Amino acid sequence: MAQREAVHNPPPAGSSAPDYATGRSVDAATRETLEDYTLRFAPRHYRRWTPGVVAISALGGIAYLADFAIGANIGIAYGTTNALWGIAIFAVVVLLTGFPLAYYAARYNLDLDLVTRGSGFGYYGSVVTNVIFATFTFIFFALEGAIMAQGLELGLGIPLWLGYALSTVIIFPLVIYGMKALATLQVWTTPLWLVLMVLPFAYLVISHPESVGDFFAYQGEDDTAPSVGSALLAAGVCLSLIAQIAEQIDYLRFMPPKTAANRRRWWAAVLLAGPGWVLFGAAKQVIGLFLAVYLIAHVAGAAAIANQPVHQFLEIYQDLVPAWLAMTLAVVLVVISQVKINVTNAYSGSLAWTNSYTRVTGHYPGRLVFLGVNLLIALVLMEANMFDFLNTILGFYANCGIAWVVVVASDIAINKYLLGISPKKPEFRRGMLYAVNPVGFGSMLISAGISILVFFGGLGETLRPYSPLVAIVLALVLPPIIAVATRGRWYLRRTDDGIDLPMYDEDGNPSDQVLTCHVCGQDYERPDMVACQAHGAHICSLCLSTDRTGEHVLPEEQPASASPQAVTTEPTP
Structure with a gap:
C-alpha cells in the first residue's frame, strides 16, 4: 500500500475539506469530535489528566441518589x-x-x-x-x-x-x-x-x-x-x-x-x-x-x-x-x-x-x-x-x-x-471488522x-x-x-490496515505518531487511522464511518490461495 509523509499542520482556520464520499464539508464533525473524541480513539496528546483526576472524575458520576x-x-x-x-x-x-x-x-x-x-x-x-x-x-x-x-x-x-x-x-x-x-x-x-x-x-x-x-x-x-x-x-x-x-x-x-x-x-x-x-x-x-x-x-x-x-x-x-x-x-x-x-x-x-x-x-x-x-x-x-x-x-x-x-x-x-x-x-475501525460477528x-x-x-x-x-x-x-x-x-472466523475482516507504522509503543501503549487524514485535513494519532483504498493516503475513523459509498474502505483480505477476483469491498450501508 502506498504511503505518504505524515503532515503535522492542519488546514487554515475557516477552510473546508471536502468529503469525497458525500461532497459535503466535514468541518462540523471534526470540530465537535476533537473536543472530546466522541466517536473515536482518545489520543495521547489530549489525555493530560493524572490517574487520580480521571478516577475522581469517573467516581463523581456515581453521586446519583x-x-x-x-x-x-x-x-x-x-x-x-x-x-x-x-x-x-x-x-x-x-x-x-x-x-x-x-x-x-x-x-x-x-x-x-x-x-x-x-x-x-x-x-x-x-x-x-x-x-x-x-x-x-x-x-x-x-x-x-x-x-x-x-x-x-x-x-x-x-x-x-x-x-x-x-x-x-x-x-x-x-x-x-x-x-x-x-x-x-x-x-x-x-x-x-x-x-x-x-x-x-x-x-x-x-x-x-x-x-x-x-x-x-x-x-x-x-x-x-x-x-x-x-x-x-x-x-x-x-x-x-x-x-x-x-x-x-x-x-x-x-x-x-x-x-x-x-x-x-x-x-x-x-x-x-x-x-x-x-x-x-x-x-x-x-x-x-x-x-x-x-x-x-x-x-x-x-x-x-x-x-x-x-x-x-x-x-x-x-x-x-x-x-x-x-x-x-x-x-x-x-x-x-x-x-x-x-x-x-x-x-x-x-x-x-x-x-x-x-x-x-x-x-x-x-x-x-x-x-x-x-x-x-x-x-x-x-x-x-x-x-x-x-x-x-x-x-x-x-x-x-x-x-x-x-x-x-x-x-x-x-x-x-x-x-x-x-x-x-x-479493533474498532470500519473495514477491519466484519459487519456482524x-x-x-x-x-x-x-x-x-x-x-x-x-x-x-x-x-x-x-x-x-x-x-x-x-x-x-x-x-x-x-x-x-x-x-x-x-473458529473465530468473524472477528477480523483484515489484519493489515495498510499503514507501515507500529500501532503500539515499547510499553504496549497506543502509539502517539501523527498522521493526516486526507479527507478532513486533520491530524490524528496512529491508532485512529487506516490506509485509504481509493487514494493511497490515510483516512481517520470518523471520515471512514461517514463514507456512504464505501470507496475508501479497504477490501476484505483474501486467503493466500484466493484469486484477485475474490476480493470484495464492504457493502454500502
Whole structure:
C-alpha cells in the first residue's frame, strides 16, 4: 500500500475539506469530535489528566441518589435480609465483569462501544448495544431528575411538572463542552457531596444505635421471609445498574499511558473508578434501605415516602439542625447529586445515540442533536411518574444490560486471554471488522431473549426470579462456545490496515505518531487511522464511518490461495 509523509499542520482556520464520499464539508464533525473524541480513539496528546483526576472524575458520576431509592424499594418489597443478599450478588457480578472492560478501555483508550465492536459484535453488530446503553442513560436520567423535582417541590414549592422540566434544561449547557468541563465539575463538587451524604447515616448509627437492630429485623411490607428467590429478585433490580461501567469507561478512556513510573497509581485508578464504583453504589443502596427502615419505624405516615431520597435526608437533617437549614441541606444535596450524575448520563447517552446513527446512516448530525433527544425521552419518562413502576422497569432492563456487559467481559477474559481465539489487541475501525460477528451479537440476543422470557414468567413462575442468573450464565458460556464453533472466523475482516507504522509503543501503549487524514485535513494519532483504498493516503475513523459509498474502505483480505477476483469491498450501508 502506498504511503505518504505524515503532515503535522492542519488546514487554515475557516477552510473546508471536502468529503469525497458525500461532497459535503466535514468541518462540523471534526470540530465537535476533537473536543472530546466522541466517536473515536482518545489520543495521547489530549489525555493530560493524572490517574487520580480521571478516577475522581469517573467516581463523581456515581453521586446519583437512585441507589438510595433502589435500596429502599427492594428492602420494602423483600425485607432487609433478602435485599442485602441481592446487593451482595449485584456487587460480585459487577466487580467480576467490570474489571476486564475497565482495563481494556483504560489501556487502549476506547469507550465501551469501540471495545464492544472488536469483542465479538462486529462493526454494525454493536449498534444494538449502543441502544441498550442509551436506554440506560435516559432511564436513570429520568430517575435522578424525578428525585431532583421532588426536592424542588419540597423545598421551593415548585410543581413537579415544572421541576421535571428544570432538572432537564439545566443539564444541557453543562454537557456541551465535553470531558474538560465535566472533569472540573466532578472534582470540585465531590467533597461537599460526600459530607452531605455520610452525615445523616453516621448520626443515626451513633445517636440511635437501636436503629441497627430494627434494620436487620425488618422483613418488608409483606413480611417476606429470607429466600433465594426473593434475593435474586432484589439482585435483578440492582443489576439494572450493570451498564454503569460504560459511563465509568467514558472517563477511563482518558487515562494516561501506563508506564513503569505510574504503574501503581494507574492500576489503583482503574480498579477504583472502574469495577470499584460498585462498592460505593452498594454502600449507598444499604444506606438508602437503612434510612427507609428508620423512617418507617420512627416517623408517623412515612411509609409512603420512605423510598424517596429527599425525604430520607430531610427527616434526618431535621434532627440535627433547624428546619430551615435542614431543608436547605436536603435540597442542596439533591441538586448536587442530580447534576453530578445527569451530566454524565446526558453526555454518555449523546455519545451512544450519535455513534449508532453515524454508523448506520453514514451521516454525523452532531452530538448536541442527540443530547437533546436523550433529554427529551427522559423528560417524558419523568412526566409519566416512573416511580410508580420503577422495579418493573429496572428488573426488565437488567436482563438486557447483563447480557451485553457479561458477553463482552466473557469475550475479553475467555476468548482473548484464555483461549486466544479473539484477537487480543482491540479493533474498532470500519473495514477491519466484519459487519456482524455471531460470537457476541448472537450470544447477547440469545441470553437477553431467554432471560426476558423468564422475567415475564414465560417459562413458569418458579423460574421467574432467576432471570438475572439465566442472563449471566448464558452470556458467560455462549461466547466461547460460538467462538470455538466458528473458529473465530468473524472477528477480523483484515489484519493489515495498510499503514507501515507500529500501532503500539515499547510499553504496549497506543502509539502517539501523527498522521493526516486526507479527507478532513486533520491530524490524528496512529491508532485512529487506516490506509485509504481509493487514494493511497490515510483516512481517520470518523471520515471512514461517514463514507456512504464505501470507496475508501479497504477490501476484505483474501486467503493466500484466493484469486484477485475474490476480493470484495464492504457493502454500502
